Amino acid sequence: MKYLHLIWAALFRRKTRTILTLLSIIMAFLLFGMLDAVRISFAEAGQSANGAERLQTGARLSFIQTLPKSLTEKIAAVPGVKDVAFANWFGGAYQDPHNQVFTFAVSDNYLDVYPEVIVSAEDRKAFADDLNGILAGEMLIKKYGWKIGDTIPLQSQIFPNQEGSKNWSFKLVGVMSSKDGRAFQSGMIILHWKKFDETTPYNQGEVGWYVSRVTDVNQADRIARDIDALSANSDHETKTQTEQAATRNWIKQMADIGLIVTSIMGAVFFTLVLLTGNTMMQAVRERTNELAVLKTMGFSNHKVLGLVLGESVLLLLLGGAIGLALVSVIGAALPAMSGGMINNTHVGISSWVVGIALATGIGLLIGALPATRAMRINIVDALAGR
Amino acid sequence: MSTLVEIRDVSKTYERGKQKVEVLHHVNLDIQKGDFLALMGPSGSGKTTLLNLIGGLDSPSGGSISVGGQRIDKLGGGALAKWRAANVGFIFQFYNLLPMLSAQKNVEVPLLLTALSAAERKRNAAIALQLVGLADRASHKPTELSGGQQQRVAIARAFVSDPSLLVCDEPTGDLDRQSAEEVLGLLQVLNREHGKTIIMVTHDPKAAEYAKQTLHLDKGTLVEQAAA
Numbered sequence A: 001m002k003y004l005h006l007i008w009a010a011l012f013r014r015k016t017r018t019i020l021t022l023l024s025i026i027m028a029f030l031l032f033g034m035l036d037a038v039r040i041s042f043a044e045a046g047q048s049a050n051g052a053e054r055l056q057t058g059a060r061l062s063f064i065q066t067l068p069k070s071l072t073e074k075i076a077a078v079p080g081v082k083d084v085a086f087a088n089w090f091g092g093a094y095q096d097p098h099n100q101v102f103t104f105a106v107s108d109n110y111l112d113v114y115p116e117v118i119v120s121a122e123d124r125k126a127f128a129d130d131l132n133g134i135l136a137g138e139m140l141i142k143k144y145g146w147k148i149g150d151t152i153p154l155q156s157q158i159f160p161n162q163e164g165s166k167n168w169s170f171k172l173v174g175v176m177s178s179k180d181g182r183a184f185q186s187g188m189i190i191l192h193w194k195k196f197d198e199t200t201p202y203n204q205g206e207v208g209w210y211v212s213r214v215t216d217v218n219q220a221d222r223i224a225r226d227i228d229a230l231s232a233n234s235d236h237e238t239k240t241q242t243e244q245a246a247t248r249n250w251i252k253q254m255a256d257i258g259l260i261v262t263s264i265m266g267a268v269f270f271t272l273v274l275l276t277g278n279t280m281m282q283a284v285r286e287r288t289n290e291l292a293v294l295k296t297m298g299f300s301n302h303k304v305l306g307l308v309l310g311e312s313v314l315l316l317l318l319g320g321a322i323g324l325a326l327v328s329v330i331g332a333a334l335p336a337m338s339g340g341m342i343n344n345t346h347v348g349i350s351s352w353v354v355g356i357a358l359a360t361g362i363g364l365l366i367g368a369l370p371a372t373r374a375m376r377i378n379i380v381d382a383l384a385g386r
Numbered sequence B: 001m002s003t004l005v006e007i008r009d010v011s012k013t014y015e016r017g018k019q020k021v022e023v024l025h026h027v028n029l030d031i032q033k034g035d036f037l038a039l040m041g042p043s044g045s046g047k048t049t050l051l052n053l054i055g056g057l058d059s060p061s062g063g064s065i066s067v068g069g070q071r072i073d074k075l076g077g078g079a080l081a082k083w084r085a086a087n088v089g090f091i092f093q094f095y096n097l098l099p100m101l102s103a104q105k106n107v108e109v110p111l112l113l114t115a116l117s118a119a120e121r122k123r124n125a126a127i128a129l130q131l132v133g134l135a136d137r138a139s140h141k142p143t144e145l146s147g148g149q150q151q152r153v154a155i156a157r158a159f160v161s162d163p164s165l166l167v168c169d170e171p172t173g174d175l176d177r178q179s180a181e182e183v184l185g186l187l188q189v190l191n192r193e194h195g196k197t198i199i200m201v202t203h204d205p206k207a208a209e210y211a212k213q214t215l216h217l218d219k220g221t222l223v224e225q226a227a228a
């Protein structure tokens, strides 16, 4: 690419303008990289192999409604169910109500149905032995600088304790982690359901939802129907789904993340095209004379077209690459900021591929008009300043 | 001496809106290989137009132009660009260097169109800069050079790819007397020592004295004068 230095020189002919333009491109691709990471993170939620064999059973009408604990034995008795655990929403906040910490009150066997969550045997025993104990995800522990044995005050938005205060206090007895930091438990806290049920007057032997594992994934649909049949025509009808389906449903309720990402990026890139397109047009207009001089030396119209296209593509690739590289830097802070909801913040190969393709495409798009104009420059007129 | 440029019955018409203006009327001219021709005449007489036709920047409305036996009026845009790259060097009144590039890189630009390697381009450009006496300014940007120095860089750029024809449109029009003399002396060396055929438009009779022959153009017609 022997013309690269010519293109580079032309690009930085007006340093300030190019740097400002570059900054807006970097911002656009930074946003693209982050949103794409969020989108992928949501798409991957609950898609582990373990997730396929898990069924979630909640109240049919609303996930806020609770279910009787007595269902535990009945679900366990459904053919094909390996084990059943249950949990309640606790809704914790640490120190400040804005520091939301996902907290579940869980049955004693809760961790058994999530084999991907890693808890040392020692911590597990400590948790089993201490009714006031909690396990916290490694991400939370890192974020707040907790140590094993610390007393952790947690505020529930909903549930008061026996004194009528929503300020609870627990003892941190262990850590939950997962191989690649992917399990959502890495960013949450679990406490004993027994403790929760005994302490708050608001809950009397009720359960938020059940999580059961099946022995054969292929029978999951049939088992889900059997579980729901247990409560048919009762005042607590249930809806059982595989974990993926439940996650997908939940995300649908949150709105279509993919659509939001696409709309935002559409608006951002539209603005970017107008802005950089205008800059490129201006840049070529200013350089009419120089481009004409290149033509006198024998640069063909197509070469001049290529030089200008090369310039706009280089500008976009430069901004795009810096923006995407920055995502990895800034993205390192994102898992902690999102409380573990967003774990996948490195820019994956697919984001790079899409990003580079986008940059090239936008570069060609905004370069097309000025490049055509450059190609059509009439040497004699340009040299005479006409 | 053989004829390098053969201009036969050339006219050039420009359209201004609906009006057609004939700027050159049936010009005939032979330029010998190795000649140094000065072209003089009042402003608007068509000097630049004629020069642009000889240099293959524009095509005549009528007549024919051959350079080195090739009918350049018959060449299309792409072929004409190739022809220019191989056969003509241009020198302008306002130097027209690329402002972002060093003197060295400016001189290398025409060589990008050749098959030379990066090292050969670098070496040839350095030799050209040495010939115009600016070897020590190779890394300077145009804004860091005086007008006369910029024009010498432009001359180096014009001959670095070894064209047979140099076409200069008022090369000293923007220079003080001393710089002008340096530039004209340089053109003379290129003509006498290196055999370049030079056609130079000028307003300055003193500049024309450096040429071997002076022609006058008036209202689009050549008025031949005795050799200088």
Ligand SMILES: Nc1ncnc2c1ncn2[C@@H]1O[C@H](COP(=O)(O)OP(=O)(O)O)[C@@H](O)[C@H]1O
Pocket (backbone or CB within 6 Å): A380, A381, B014, B015, B016, B023, B041, B042, B043, B044, B045, B046, B047, B048, B049, B050
């Ligand atoms: N591209 C063009 N369109 C219209 N008129 C032109 C164009 N080029 C030159 N002319 C006209 O042709 C005449 C000769 O121009 P030019 O060759 O530049 O003269 P000179 O170089 O002798 O001053 C002038 O009247 C000029 O206005």
Ligand SMILES: [Mg+2]
Pocket (backbone or CB within 6 Å): B047, B048, B049, B169
């Ligand atoms: Mg002129």
